[in-house]
Amino acid sequence: MTTSDSWLLVDDDAAFLQILQRALNRQNLMAICTHNHAEALQALDSQVFQKCILDLNLAGESGLQLLPELLAKQPALEILVLTGYGSIATAVEAMRRGAVNYLCKPVTIGQLLSGFEALAVTPELREEPPSVEEMEWEHIQRVLNEHDGNVSATARALHMHRRTLQRKLQKHSRWRN
Template sequence: MTEPSWLLIDDDETFANTLARSLGRRGIHTEVAHDPARAMELASSGTATRCVLDLNLAGESGLLLLPELLARRPDMEVLILTGYGSIATAVQAMRQGAVNYLCKPVTADQIIEGFEPDLHRPELRTQPPSVEELEWEHIQRVLAEHDGNISATARALNMHRRTLQRKLGKHSRWRE
């Protein structure tokens, strides 16, 4: 029997390489891509049967890449990983063909479990996003709709500009 092969797509090189090493210790061969172009190249030429796809690829949505991956490799199982989980994006990912949707931080074992759910291990089930995570995703969505304009975003959110700036600053320090 050949060892399993996975494709990891994440713009965070440190995270992707650490995850690849962890999966390698579990007998899973991985190929890593840090951008959509390399991901499509590896998907076309590789033998990966599973893919771990980050939802945020350098500011672009991994959901845009999901249909392209599945068009090239319809047999590939794709699991979405995100630091900004929401029910809406989880539903969208599943409708587009993802087999699961997990929120970071996760371990290699949790990712493996994401492909092979074990109902007897409830601690590995995906946790719903917190109110703070949902608020952050909403702010990011509105910010994107206003092309990064803080003042316009604050008006759309009915929030003082300085309050929005504090939330953005606090969250960016919290994520680092």
């Protein structure tokens, strides 16, 4: 198979990795799966990758700690961070450490591909200050985290109807173009 991009996949969930690898292969993209820090760093020693999907939580190890190590080995590597438990604080930290994007699971293959493509078309957008909508989303996430993910308690703290908060959470869980 001839591919233009080689992808490094780093996640401790073997089933997720297998599904993701097959989906990328169907897109004619070669993907190598690794399950932890050591495997990911070893893969970088033997091959050059253009893109990386990095899980935030690697069986107790932090993907945020691995991120700069990956970039130190291959500075041109574009890293997209995935997490099952998104927060603005970790998204900001991932971007500060060099990630090109940050998405919350579950995601589709289209969302992953778009996560890289949108940045290639308009990289200057990352330098702009956050919009009012983004600031509202950050505040919602902060309050949601303070209430351990309890939507009802978060809605009360925000003086917002629970259904309104649920709609906002659903809207932001989908990838926006």
